[in-house]
Amino acid sequence: MALTIRSLTPEDYDHWLILWNANNQGHINPAVTDATWQRLMDNQQVCGLGAFKDATMVGLVHYILHPVTGHLKPVCYMQDLFVDSSYRRQGIAKALIETLAKRGQQQDWARLYWLAEAQNREAQSLYKNLGLKLDFTLHVLPL
Numbered sequence: 001m002a003l004t005i006r007s008l009t010p011e012d013y014d015h016w017l018i019l020w021n022a023n024n025q026g027h028i029n030p031a032v033t034d035a036t037w038q039r040l041m042d043n044q045q046v047c048g049l050g051a052f053k054d055a056t057m058v059g060l061v062h063y064i065l066h067p068v069t070g071h072l073k074p075v076c077y078m079q080d081l082f083v084d085s086s087y088r089r090q091g092i093a094k095a096l097i098e099t100l101a102k103r104g105q106q107q108d109w110a111r112l113y114w115l116a117e118a119q120n121r122e123a124q125s126l127y128k129n130l131g132l133k134l135d136f137t138l139h140v141l142p143l
Contacts, residue, residue, distance in 0.1 A: 001053040003092060005099045008040055008048040008060075015057035016040075016050065023060075023082035036062075049099060051083070051092050059083035061096040063112075071110040076100070078114035081123075093126055 008016060016037070021028055039046035045066060051059035062080040078100060083092045097112075104112050112131070115138060116123040127133070 003095060004052045005049055005095060006052070007043070008050050010041060012050055012057060013037060016048075016060060019057060019060050019082055019084060022084070023080055046079075049096060051096055053087065058087040059092045059096055061100055063100060065109070068110070073108055073110035075110050076104055076112045078112060081114070088122070094130070097126075097130060 017033070020033060020036070036046075040048045040062065046062065046064050048060060048062045050057045051061075060080065060082055061078060064077045064079055065074045066077065068075050078097070081093055081096060083096075101112055114127075114131075116127055118124070
């Protein structure tokens with residue numbers, strides 16, 4: 001089965017929803033799900049790619065393009081990266097990131113960045129050879 005990575009389309013909703021719900025680990029909010037899908041379909045600042053084996057979506061990446069101070073080009077925040085558990089360890093997550101990076105090079109983004117929980121060993125194992133690890137802490141002030 002060959003892997004295909006492409007932008008999400010309205011026809012992908014049913015497969016996307018399965019992965020989205022799994023990615024959210026049971027914390028399902030229908031209003032957030034609906035708004036997220038609409039944002040992905042608007043494809044303006046919130047965008048998504050799907051990884052497909054045959055006709056089945058097996059992974060996804062959501063990303064947000066935005067301006068920053070300190071650079072004239074937009075930057076890309078990789079918000080969600082998820083691969084169905086039965087398809088892990090096949091290079092799909094890495095292929096999604098590489099496809100996103102290639103898109104960024106083609107569209108002249110300044111950089112691609114993401115956050116990952118320090119205790120998530122699978123993610124940290126993938127990311128250690130991708131990008132540069134910066135020594136920052138994340139602080140959140142809920143409003």
